[in-house]
Amino acid sequence: MTSVADVSEVNLVDETRVSPVVRRSKVDRAYRAVATLSGSIVFVVMALIGGFLLYRGIDALRISGWGFITESQWAPDMGGAFGIAAVLPYTISIALVALFLAVPISVATALFITEYAPRRLRRFLTATIDLLAAVPSLIYGLWGLFYLQPRLITLSKWLADNLGFIPFFEVNEDFGTSLGVFPSSTFVAGVIVSLMVIPICTSVMREVFGQAPPGEREGAMALGGTRWGVVRDVVLPFGRGGIIGGSMLGLGRALGETIAVTLIISPSFDAKWSIVEQGSNSIAALIALKFSESTETGISALMAAGLALFVITLIVNTAASSVVNRSRSGSATEI
Amino acid sequence: MALTLRRRRNVTEAVADEKIRIRSVESIDVTVMIGSAIASFALSQLLYETFLPLSGALGYVVVWYVLFLAVSWIAVRELRGNVRAKDHLARVVVWSGASMAIVPLILIVLYVVGKGYHALRPQFFAEDQRYVGALSDATEGGGAHAIIGTIQQVGIASLIAVPLGITTAVYLNEVKGRLAKPLRTVVDAMSAVPSIVAGLFIYAAWILALGNQQTGLAGSLALSVLFLPTVTRTAEVVLRLVPGGLREASLALGGTEWRTTSRVVLPTSRSGLVTAVILGVARVIGETAPLILTVGGAFIMNWNPLSGKQDSLPFFVFRLIRFPQESQIARAWTGALVLMILVLVLFVVARAIGGRGPDHIGRFKKWRLQRKGLA
Amino acid sequence: MHELVPGATLGGEILINGVDIYRGAIPVTDVRRRIGMVFQKPNPFPAMTVAENVVSGLKLSGMKVTKSERDDLIESCLSKAGLWNEVKNRLGDPGRALSGGQQQRLCIARSLAVSPQVLLMDEPCSALDPTSTRRIEQTISEISESVTIVIVTHNMQQAQRVSDRCAFFLAAENEPGRIIEEGPTKDIFTNPRDSRTEDYVNGRFG
Numbered sequence: 001m002t003s004v005a006d007v008s009e010v011n012l013v014d015e016t017r018v019s020p021v022v023r024r025s026k027v028d029r030a031y032r033a034v035a036t037l038s039g040s041i042v043f044v045v046m047a048l049i050g051g052f053l054l055y056r057g058i059d060a061l062r063i064s065g066w067g068f069i070t071e072s073q074w075a076p077d078m079g080g081a082f083g084i085a086a087v088l089p090y091t092i093s094i095a096l097v098a099l100f101l102a103v104p105i106s107v108a109t110a111l112f113i114t115e116y117a118p119r120r121l122r123r124f125l126t127a128t129i130d131l132l133a134a135v136p137s138l139i140y141g142l143w144g145l146f147y148l149q150p151r152l153i154t155l156s157k158w159l160a161d162n163l164g165f166i167p168f169f170e171v172n173e174d175f176g177t178s179l180g181v182f183p184s185s186t187f188v189a190g191v192i193v194s195l196m197v198i199p200i201c202t203s204v205m206r207e208v209f210g211q212a213p214p215g216e217r218e219g220a221m222a223l224g225g226t227r228w229g230v231v232r233d234v235v236l237p238f239g240r241g242g243i244i245g246g247s248m249l250g251l252g253r254a255l256g257e258t259i260a261v262t263l264i265i266s267p268s269f270d271a272k273w274s275i276v277e278q279g280s281n282s283i284a285a286l287i288a289l290k291f292s293e294s295t296e297t298g299i300s301a302l303m304a305a306g307l308a309l310f311v312i313t314l315i316v317n318t319a320a321s322s323v324v325n326r327s328r329s330g331s332a333t334e335i
Numbered sequence: 336m337a338l339t340l341r342r343r344r345n346v347t348e349a350v351a352d353e354k355i356r357i358r359s360v361e362s363i364d365v366t367v368m369i370g371s372a373i374a375s376f377a378l379s380q381l382l383y384e385t386f387l388p389l390s391g392a393l394g395y396v397v398v399w400y401v402l403f404l405a406v407s408w409i410a411v412r413e414l415r416g417n418v419r420a421k422d423h424l425a426r427v428v429v430w431s432g433a434s435m436a437i438v439p440l441i442l443i444v445l446y447v448v449g450k451g452y453h454a455l456r457p458q459f460f461a462e463d464q465r466y467v468g469a470l471s472d473a474t475e476g477g478g479a480h481a482i483i484g485t486i487q488q489v490g491i492a493s494l495i496a497v498p499l500g501i502t503t504a505v506y507l508n509e510v511k512g513r514l515a516k517p518l519r520t521v522v523d524a525m526s527a528v529p530s531i532v533a534g535l536f537i538y539a540a541w542i543l544a545l546g547n548q549q550t551g552l553a554g555s556l557a558l559s560v561l562f563l564p565t566v567t568r569t570a571e572v573v574l575r576l577v578p579g580g581l582r583e584a585s586l587a588l589g590g591t592e593w594r595t596t597s598r599v600v601l602p603t604s605r606s607g608l609v610t611a612v613i614l615g616v617a618r619v620i621g622e623t624a625p626l627i628l629t630v631g632g633a634f635i636m637n638w639n640p641l642s643g644k645q646d647s648l649p650f651f652v653f654r655l656i657r658f659p660q661e662s663q664i665a666r667a668w669t670g671a672l673v674l675m676i677l678v679l680v681l682f683v684v685a686r687a688i689g690g691r692g693p694d695h696i697g698r699f700k701k702w703r704l705q706r707k708g709l710a
Numbered sequence: 711m712h713e714l715v716p717g718a719t720l721g722g723e724i725l726i727n728g729v730d731i732y733r734g735a736i737p738v739t740d741v742r743r744r745i746g747m748v749f750q751k752p753n754p755f756p757a758m759t760v761a762e763n764v765v766s767g768l769k770l771s772g773m774k775v776t777k778s779e780r781d782d783l784i785e786s787c788l789s790k791a792g793l794w795n796e797v798k799n800r801l802g803d804p805g806r807a808l809s810g811g812q813q814q815r816l817c818i819a820r821s822l823a824v825s826p827q828v829l830l831m832d833e834p835c836s837a838l839d840p841t842s843t844r845r846i847e848q849t850i851s852e853i854s855e856s857v858t859i860v861i862v863t864h865n866m867q868q869a870q871r872v873s874d875r876c877a878f879f880l881a882a883e884n885e886p887g888r889i890i891e892e893g894p895t896k897d898i899f900t901n902p903r904d905s906r907t908e909d910y911v912n913g914r915f916g
Contacts (some may be wrong), residue, residue, distance in 0.1 A: 024592070025737060031593035035506035038499050039518050042567070045560065046521055049528065052539040108432020116429050125433065131682050132440050134614065135675070136621020138649045142656060142671055143443045146450070198436050226422035249527075256529025258624035259653065284531045288627055299543075306535040310528065317527035318520065580753040584817070589743025589824055590770030598769055602757035693756040694804030704759065704802060 049310065057304030060297060068304060073269050074286065076301040077294060084305055086271040090186060090281040091309075094261060095254035097190025097275060098197050102254075103247050105194075106201035110239075113202075114209040115231055126206070133199035141260030144192035149264065152191060153182035156276040167273035184266040186275040189282075192260045197250035204249055204324060208242025209235050245324030252317040256309060258284035283309040367414065367423075371407035378402050400431070444675070451672025454665045459673070464634035473665035480636040481651035481670065484551055487640045488630065488647055489620050491555035492562050497612055499559075500566025501601075507567070508574040509582075509596050519571075526564035533560040534625030542629070549631035551640030554647060557625035565615045573607035574600060603693045610689035617681040621674060623649035648674050719886065726828065743771050746821030746829040746857070751837045752813035754805030754820070761801040763816055764788060767824035783823055791819035792849045811842025818849060822857070829853070831861040835868065847872055866911060870899055878907045 024032075061068055064082060071083025113125050157179055159169040171181055182188075212235045220230045236243075261282045267289060268279030287302050294302060379399040404427060412420035459477035467476035503522070507515050537557040541547050577600050585595040601608070631644030632654060648670055655667035696704075723730045731741045754763045764784045768775055775783065784801070788794040793815040797808065805816060814834060821829055831850075835843040850859060850872050863869050869876055876895040881887030891898065891907045902908040909915055 025739060028592045031591075031596070032510050032512065035502050035510045036512055036514065038502035039506040039512070039514055041499060042503060042518060042521055042525060042563065043514075045563070046525055048540060049532065049536045049560070052536055052544065053532070056539040056543065105432050105435045108429045109436040112429045112433035116426065117433075125437070127686060128437055128440060130614070131679075132436070134617045134621075134678055134682055135440070135443065136623070136649060136678065138621055138623045138652060139443060139447060139671055139675055142652070142668075143446055145656075147442065147446050195439050202436065226418055228422040228425035229418070231425065252527045256527070256532065258529065258531040259649075262624075263653075263656070284529055284624065287531050287535060288624055291628055303535060303539060306532050310532045313527050313529055313532075314524050318524050321520065321523040578753070580749055580751060581755060584747070584749060584753045584755070584820075585766075585770050587742055587745075587747035587749075587830075588767035588770050588821065589739050590767070591739050591772070594770045594772065598766070599755055599757070603755065605757065692806075694806045696759070696802075696804060704762075 050307070053303050053307040053310060057300055057302075057307050060300035060304045063297065064301070064304075072271055074290070074301075077298040079297075082301050084283065084308055086269045087281045087283050087286050087305070088308070089271045090268070091255055091283050093186050093275060094190045094193060094257075094280065094282055095251055097187060098193035098254040099247060099251055101191060101194040102197040102201055102250055103243070106198050106205055106246065106250070107243060109198070109202045110205035110209050111231060111235070113206050114212075115227060115235060129199045129202050129206075132195075133203070137196055137257060137260045138263075140192055140196055141263035144188070144195075144260060145263050148192065149183055149188050152188055153179050156182035156185065156187055159187075160276050168275050170274050171277050181278050182276055184264060184278050184280065186265075186280040189261050189264040189280055190275070192264055193254045193257050196257060196260065197254050200253055201246040201250040204246030205239060205242045208246070208324070209239045212238040241323050241326060245320045248316055248320030248323065252313045252320060255282075255316065256284055256313050257282075258288050261285045262288045367407055367410045371403055371410055375399055375402035375406045378406070404428070444679075447668070447672050447675050450665075450668040452669075454669040455672060459669055463636045465636075467634070470660065471662060473662035473669075476666070478648065478651055478666070478670050478673065480633060481646040481648045482673065483636065483638065484554075484630065484633075484640075484645040485620060485648040488551050488554045488558060488626070488645070489616060491552060491640060492558035492619060493612070493616060495555070496559040496562035496566055496615075500563050500615075501570050501608065503563075503567045504570035504574055505596055505600075507571050509592070509600060522564050522567050525560075526568060528560065528564075529624075530561055530622050531624040531628075533557045534628035536560065537625065538628045548642065549629055549644050550642055551630055551637070551645035551647075554626045554630035554645065555640065557629045558619050558622060561622060561625065562615055562619045565618060566611060569611035569614065570608055573604045573611055576607065577603050605693065606688050606691045606695065610685045613681050613685035613688070617678045617685065620677055620681070621649055623653050626650045627653070648677075721886065721888075739771060743767070743824050744827050746824065746826035748814070748817050748821055748829065748831045748834045750833045752810055752817050754808070754813050754816050756804065756806050758805055759802050760797050760805055760808065760816060763805040764819050764823050767820060771824060773824070787819040787822045788816075790822055790849075790853055791815040792845060792852070793819055809842075811838050811845055814838060814842065814846060815849060818846070818853075822853065826857060828858045828860060831859060833862055833864065836864070843868075866899075866913075870895060878902075878904070878910065880906060880910075 060076060060082075063076075064071065067081055068083045070085050071081045072086035073080065074082045074087070076082040109125070109129070113122055113129075117125060160171040160182070163169045164171065216234045216238075217230055220234050225233065261280075262285040265280040265282070265285060266278060267281050267285070269281065270279075272279075283305050287306055290298065290302060376399060379395065379402050404424065407427065408420050408424050411423040415423075454473040456474060456477075458474075459479070460482060461479050462477035463480035464476045464478075503518070506512060507519055507522075534557045537553055537560065541553050541556055542549060547553060581599055581603060582595055585599045586592075590598070626647045627650060630647055630650060632650050633644045633646045637643050637645045652667045652670040652674065655663045655670070658664060658667075720732070724732060726741075726744065729736065731745075736744075754760075755766055758766055761784050764787050765775075765780055767773075768780070768783075785794060785798075788797060793812060796812060797803075797816075800807070805813065808816060814837075818829075818834075835846055838846065847868070850861070853859070854872075859872075861869075861872060873895045875893065876898040877892040878890045878898065879887055880890050891902060891904045893903075898907065899911050902911060
């Protein structure tokens, strides 16, 4: 059945390097081709997204010119001026408020999961964080609008009353500081968005913290370090890339968040410093709200706004993933 | 032999007698915590009532929390010194930070259930909004048209995105071609495309440029733009967990690359892949923004995703919640409840499947083995 | 298999029945089927049962067999690997359910199923306990009747026990590893030509 092969010829002197020739079968070549093709579809789709938004938005950009960046009003359909000078700062400030709250909580949660929690709780918490990420943003928005907002505005009022000297918390005195001026603000929207960002940041940070070298960890413990000592000297320095990258991924998500922001804010086209006062906006919410009532130029203008959002999130996220990937070790699983 | 056995037993007994229990929480810590809680409660009572102009329960809790941190820190420092006090402070902060992330989830679930269950009846799954006016009762009509729409749209999106995503992941992790590195970056970038932009893209490309109408299919195309990178990324992570030794073993047996992937790598990661897909579905099912632009929305049942406007559950909720009438808002909450239940169920199923190892032999596999005479 | 490791280079030639396998004359899958391989750590396919693992090579390389041929093959390969009596009632269990030594013998049976001419064993016992090692060595001597076995080992007693011919392979710092000396096992151990071989077999280093 099997013949004993002749391998007794062992050449002891031949030192030439050999680059092996790999001959693949037809099936394998087809398999590689199909996989490559489906991979290329991703490139094509991304190019198409940018291309089509530009193609549809270019008319509006021609009309507005540089005004698209400097103009804060949005009236393309009436032949009026339009631009993202108000919408963009609002978008960014909502995202920043969200990050300001989400990053510390995410760091704490990720540390809790990797360092503090008992094993069983750890699995439960990981699942809960994943579940938080799966809850639709619509539900966050609804809950924020009906449950959180009425409770949150007391905090807004407190901030305005006590820290009103800071421009962020300043409220126009004409209205007085009745609770009525606080809903639908950047602050409220930012808090809701932060809830959506937390699971994203946490899962990235948890993953990176979990990869902190066990040797160093045990080393720090063996030197008599407290748990906080281990966290401060080993885990946090190791996980810095994860914290930065996770936060930026969260930023990308926060910038593009649509529905929750649309539900919370009352659209404002005058940029202002105050984050607690009524009236805010975001590019995504602008598109969602204006879409159904827009005619040709209006749609084109929205496409241009969408392109701006697309480019911004693209930059933020590419930067973020490069930071995260650099901090991740490429260890493969051994059997 | 007997002697050694007996001695060994003695040893185990001795160990059992004075079994060492390692505790991370010492009783003194608990005492300090309780003491600090009481002390800070008393202090905050005093401060809150007299000095601070804080309002509402929220302000009160904040004051209490800050005081608690301060009091317990001082207590631990007096008892254990500075290093331990810092450790303690970090522990308390981390614990409370983590609970800040969990509490909203519980509140959200409870709130949606509380708001939505009134109008949740069997008809909600059977009727559409055909005979419902703005002033009808919340218990009239239902969201069947929206549920069917969502199922069809997500189903079509999965049919497009899942095979494509898994093949792309195979390219990234098995074929490892020249494009793998840039492709990974682009997939990351694509997963960051804001959902509204995906809708805008399909509107520009599919509806405006190709002259199609707003249909369920347009919605599923927008959803698959969002679904594809999610599936690819999670599937790639799952494939990466398959030990390289298995691939080598398969190749060493003379297996072709295609058979190695299809017979060894994919079956080994099967449960992980299923979990990835279900979690992806759970995420996509709640997407609202792209559907506003693409499906059009409807109040009556449309079974055909290829023509005519369709509704979807999230869009249904989004529209109705903005009505002024109480009954419409109540319907929206019911829709939200159904949506949340769908997500929860998908999530639990995904976790259950994800917990299985690759050597799990399910009912189907058993049947297949028996048919082939291998069991 | 070597070319799968990034950064690895190789030199020399490997002839099977006079044909160099790295010159691309034979499709790579055929080469790999003709050379069976057993790895350092047992790696049965986790998604397959014991029986499926044995015949997995047929499936992977696209060979078709009838049902009865397949059943015969399962029994004969498992018997050759000395595993049949232990697992004949557990053929439907997942491959991972066996013990480490059994898993390794399952891997040997799996390699034998595609009827290789050469069986390459990369430290097959280094992850196993002494009892399992003895069992595997028995298997090796039984199957060496029909298959050429190339075994890599760090264990010199094992090399002495199981081999007929022996080659000493040494990698120095900043230098590619190469074969220092080759010959009948007896000669290598009792009468080595190279001083480094002598040092090694006498335990002065390594």
